[in-house]
Amino acid sequence: MKEKIKEILLAEFIEVENPDELTYDLALLSSGVLDSISILQLVDVLEKEFSIEFEPHELDKDLFDTIDKIASLVEAKKSS
Amino acid sequence: MDFSTAVFKHIFNNNHEVAVIDSELNKYSYSSLYVEIERIKHGFIKEGLSKGNTIILHVDKTFDTLCHLLACVSMGIIYIPVDIDTPDQRIKNILEISKANAIVNPNLSFNIFHLENNPTPDDASCILYTSGSTGIPKGVVCSSKGMLAFVNWTSNEFNLSNKDTLTSFAPLHFDLSIFDIFSTLTNGATVWLIDSKLSKNLRLLGKYTTEIAPTIWYATPTVFTLLHQYGKIASDYSPRLVLFAGEVFPITNLNKVRQKWNTVYYNLYGPTETNVCTYYRLPKSIELNRSTPYPIGINCPYIKTKVCNSELYVSGDSVMIEYHNNPIETKEKMSFERDTIWFKTGDIVSETNDGYIYKGRIDRMIKRRGFRIELDELEATLCKHEKIEGAAAIVVETSTSNTIIIYYNGIKLSPIDLSIHCNRYLPQYMIPDQFIHIKNMPVSTNGKVNYNQLNHIFNANG
Numbered sequence: 001m002k003e004k005i006k007e008i009l010l011a012e013f014i015e016v017e018n019p020d021e022l023t024y025d026l027a028l029l030s031s032g033v034l035d036s037i038s039i040l041q042l043v044d045v046l047e048k049e050f051s052i053e054f055e056p057h058e059l060d061k062d063l064f065d066t067i068d069k070i071a072s073l074v075e076a077k078k079s080s
Numbered sequence: 081m082d083f084s085t086a087v088f089k090h091i092f093n094n095n096h097e098v099a100v101i102d103s104e105l106n107k108y109s110y111s112s113l114y115v116e117i118e119r120i121k122h123g124f125i126k127e128g129l130s131k132g133n134t135i136i137l138h139v140d141k142t143f144d145t146l147c148h149l150l151a152c153v154s155m156g157i158i159y160i161p162v163d164i165d166t167p168d169q170r171i172k173n174i175l176e177i178s179k180a181n182a183i184v185n186p187n188l189s190f191n192i193f194h195l196e197n198n199p200t201p202d203d204a205s206c207i208l209y210t211s212g213s214t215g216i217p218k219g220v221v222c223s224s225k226g227m228l229a230f231v232n233w234t235s236n237e238f239n240l241s242n243k244d245t246l247t248s249f250a251p252l253h254f255d256l257s258i259f260d261i262f263s264t265l266t267n268g269a270t271v272w273l274i275d276s277k278l279s280k281n282l283r284l285l286g287k288y289t290t291e292i293a294p295t296i297w298y299a300t301p302t303v304f305t306l307l308h309q310y311g312k313i314a315s316d317y318s319p320r321l322v323l324f325a326g327e328v329f330p331i332t333n334l335n336k337v338r339q340k341w342n343t344v345y346y347n348l349y350g351p352t353e354t355n356v357c358t359y360y361r362l363p364k365s366i367e368l369n370r371s372t373p374y375p376i377g378i379n380c381p382y383i384k385t386k387v388c389n390s391e392l393y394v395s396g397d398s399v400m401i402e403y404h405n406n407p408i409e410t411k412e413k414m415s416f417e418r419d420t421i422w423f424k425t426g427d428i429v430s431e432t433n434d435g436y437i438y439k440g441r442i443d444r445m446i447k448r449r450g451f452r453i454e455l456d457e458l459e460a461t462l463c464k465h466e467k468i469e470g471a472a473a474i475v476v477e478t479s480t481s482n483t484i485i486i487y488y489n490g491i492k493l494s495p496i497d498l499s500i501h502c503n504r505y506l507p508q509y510m511i512p513d514q515f516i517h518i519k520n521m522p523v524s525t526n527g528k529v530n531y532n533q534l535n536h537i538f539n540a541n542g
Contacts, residue, residue: 015514017494026496032503032511033496036280037449040310043283056284060277 215460219404286311300450326450
């Protein structure tokens with residue numbers, strides 16, 4: 001899951017010199033790598049990709065701050 | 081009636097109508113607002129704060145924050161709103177420039193630094209910090225007289241009443257908040273405070289919008305576009321009035337919003353330094369074949385304008401008093417002509433039967449998602465990195481927003497590290513979209529960066 005999410009981020013949202021820079025625990029929002037509008041787009045992509053739908057209150061931006069967090073969020077959503 | 085009397089007219093009446101709705105949808109009456117303001121004033125007085133002092137409000141947009149802000153207005157203390165997400169370094173800068181007496185921290189505790197009054201102009205009510213081209217934020221000092229003139233005009237033009245609920249989406253350091261807060265309270269209406277977190281969760285905001293059903297929205301075109309794209313707002317809701325400002329509303333995006341909300345639209349124009357100075361009421365029907373943006377329109381009644389070499393100059397009550405503790409910038413942007421003080425907007429306009437049409441800028445200030453950004457400030461920030469020798473920013477227009485591309489020379493760094501570097505000094509909306517390393521910065525014959533050349537390089541590789 002983490003690998004898949006990293007792939008999505010690299011394909012559409014984050015530019016890197018070397019994919020290793022984008023670690024699973026890198027703070028994406030609070031460090032300025034992603035902005036809040038990218039998160040809106042990311043949510044749309046995740047919902048399509050994994051056929052899930054987030055409830056409005058689940059979209060707290062802090063829950064999307066790292067690949068680790070995004071992955072566990074998607075996992076939880078998929079299994080619910 | 082002076083500004084403070086107008087603002088507190090309904091609060092002192094102590095009625096039980098709803099004054100405030102917060103981001104958790106808690107409701108607060110005018111009487112509870114009154115009680116809380118009095119409590120805070122009491123605390124301020126005990127600490128020795130008094131008229132003419134300045135207080136930084138580094139807090140999120142909550143009921144408590146609003147009470148602090150109003151306690152300031154009531155006591156003649158000048159408030160300086162600073163966004164909750166502001167990087168520490170920027171707060172330090174603002175503290176230094178403003179020489180503020182006190183700060184209210186995110187947890188609502190407060191620190192007093194000193195009690196001496198700064199030499200602040202008599203009628204100052206608040207100071208709004210905005211991007212400065214030198215790399216240091218500039219404080220726009222707004223007068224009570226100007227805020228009152230604006231609030232009175234909005235009350236008449238938009239027929240505001242106690243039946244209205246206004247959204248407060250823009251952060252408090254944005255001049256749109258003057259309308260959101262003060263036009264609401266002087267009319268006994270309700271303001272819905274949207275905090276930083278809710279403003280970023282548009283799906284939740286959309287859901288709440290359907291529940292609260294605000295009657296008036298005042299926000300930037302970007303906000304309306306995104307809210308309709310991501311908010312999933314119920315189709316049976318529509319406000320009675322939509323006011324947009326801060327940037328040009330691309331006509332295709334505007335028409336998409338108008339197809340959802342078929343209501344009255346106004347384009348309001350004015351930099352922070354003048355607040356709203358011209359306005360344009362859009363024609364009733366959607367013009368699907370239109371390709372050019374709507375005019376910025378005609379003068380508000382408290383304003384005089386003139387055009388000098390295509391640049392719009394503004395004079396009148398709502399024009400700022402000065403840039404705080406910055407006589408050099410003040411002198412540069414304000415021109416004194418007999419008994420009139422003109423603010424030079426830097427906006428290029430043309431005149432038509434519908435009023436003014438916005439044509440562009442005379443300098444390197446840009447708008448992105450309604451926020452103003454001095455490209456010079458971005459470049460200066462990038463150059464603070466020890467491995468960077470020079471930086472030059474260009475702007476590429478996309479369908480949704482302006483994209484900022486920054487070229488730099490020196491040692492090549494990873495885009496992630498560069499984002500992190502910028503994030504230390506700049507608010508999120510200012511962080512460039514793309515960083516591109518370049519071996520040699522192209523320069524013109526006069527030795528300055530050749531931006532045209534950079535645009536060519538970008539287009540050639542794009």
